[in-house]
Amino acid sequence: MNKNLTCIECPKSCELIVDIENCRVVKVSGNQCNAGESYCLAEIENPMRVLTSAVLGEGLALKMIPVRTDRPLPKAKLLEAMAEIKKIRINKPVKPGDVIVNNFLGLGVDLIATRECL
Amino acid sequence: MLEKDLVIVGGGPAGMAAAISAYENGVSDILLLERDQYLGGILNQCVHTGFGISYFKEVLTGPEYSGRFINKVKAIDKIEISLKSFAVNLTKDKILTFIKPGLIQKLKAKALIMATGARERTREMLHIPGARPAGIFSAGLAQKLINIEGLLPGKEVVIAGSGDIGLIMARRFVLEGAKVKAVIEIQKQARGLVRNVVQCVEDFEIPFYLQHKISRIYGKNRVERIDVARVDENFQEIAGTKFQLECDTLLISVGLIPENELIEMAQAKMDKKTNTPVSNELNKTSIAGLFVCGNAFRIYDLVDSVTKDSVLAGRQAAEYLIRGSGRTIPAGLK
Numbered sequence: 069m070n071k072n073l074t075c076i077e078c079p080k081s082c083e084l085i086v087d088i089e090n091c092r093v094v095k096v097s098g099n100q101c102n103a104g105e106s107y108c109l110a111e112i113e114n115p116m117r118v119l120t121s122a123v124l125g126e127g128l129a130l131k132m133i134p135v136r137t138d139r140p141l142p143k144a145k146l147l148e149a150m151a152e153i154k155k156i157r158i159n160k161p162v163k164p165g166d167v168i169v170n171n172f173l174g175l176g177v178d179l180i181a182t183r184e185c186l
Numbered sequence: 187m188l189e190k191d192l193v194i195v196g197g198g199p200a201g202m203a204a205a206i207s208a209y210e211n212g213v214s215d216i217l218l219l220e221r222d223q224y225l226g227g228i229l230n231q232c233v234h235t236g237f238g239i240s241y242f243k244e245v246l247t248g249p250e251y252s253g254r255f256i257n258k259v260k261a262i263d264k265i266e267i268s269l270k271s272f273a274v275n276l277t278k279d280k281i282l283t284f285i286k287p288g289l290i291q292k293l294k295a296k297a298l299i300m301a302t303g304a305r306e307r308t309r310e311m312l313h314i315p316g317a318r319p320a321g322i323f324s325a326g327l328a329q330k331l332i333n334i335e336g337l338l339p340g341k342e343v344v345i346a347g348s349g350d351i352g353l354i355m356a357r358r359f360v361l362e363g364a365k366v367k368a369v370i371e372i373q374k375q376a377r378g379l380v381r382n383v384v385q386c387v388e389d390f391e392i393p394f395y396l397q398h399k400i401s402r403i404y405g406k407n408r409v410e411r412i413d414v415a416r417v418d419e420n421f422q423e424i425a426g427t428k429f430q431l432e433c434d435t436l437l438i439s440v441g442l443i444p445e446n447e448l449i450e451m452a453q454a455k456m457d458k459k460t461n462t463p464v465s466n467e468l469n470k471t472s473i474a475g476l477f478v479c480g481n482a483f484r485i486y487d488l489v490d491s492v493t494k495d496s497v498l499a500g501r502q503a504a505e506y507l508i509r510g511s512g513r514t515i516p517a518g519l520k
Contacts, residue, residue: 074384075381076381076384077381078239079239081379081380086272086444119361120235122333124234124334130334132336133334134333146361147361164256182233182247182250183230183249
């Protein structure tokens, strides 16, 4: 079975053709780099996304401190992760890359700050 | 009058890249003006990823991308940074006036780089008939309210136009718990990147109507509903295709207009249609020593390209200043 996908790894947005047999990816074509292949594997078997959002600061220069997960998490967990982000407060200065939550939701990814906030 | 070798207006990605590049090419008297209280420009509110793939060879968020330039600019003592500084007047002799709290400053610049960015096209420019209630926002304004101010502008949202900011905001609203009822695009294709259609609209099963337009807005105090209709090849409404969507918020995402009022004041030749300087060379204007870079020069899809072209603007300004001082251009400018 063939499936058409658009790669989201970079702005080139390559149109990919994925050859799937028994729910497994056997061949990817149309990609201009290796990222297309790994994207297809994940997209068919377990779609993953990096989550970006902003967390409330308390007593800091910024009201909202932007954050992201340091690696992708399963797409199906995005809304659950957002619910958790709403509960978090940051009350001490952070730099980009500082870990806000270790092993976020037990998914093996860290939630990190993306902007300096004093 | 106070004199400066190089004044740069705008502390976003274009202005910062130009400032660093001018310094690296030998300019040692640089003033960087930014109207906000922070450097970084629009990237500060672009908390999503997708920046830096070409320039840094890694995937960054907007604040991470601008943060790298902010650190670099701050570390160069020859670049004087003036925040909360709003340029209000420019003459053809490159006399610039700016205001900041408690101060009106007039100065003469030997060279100027305008990195003033762009503003969003508005509902008025789309000529959508109907009421004028609260609840109509440009996509970038909604982005600022959510990501910077921590405010959610609405619960049931329709997005007019499919520019990248609108697509990004479709996902942002869903993640914040709002319902995005539709993205409506008059053209046959999405205006923004296909990857943003996939990861922001299709990922959340948001209805995406191509070749449709919003034909009327209803609502007394707040937006209540809109009419949507299919359009033909000439963008005219096709009879019998109209349907209604209930919503409390309408986002407008139909492109950007370069912000060039200052160079217009200075009587630089302007292309009235695009609001950009008439120029046969990248970053240049009809006035010698007056440069424009980034989204003010032309609208870019990617900040990586803004950085690359703004590095050139810094070098062009450096060359202009070296020539003006009677020296010859050294080999190996960056």
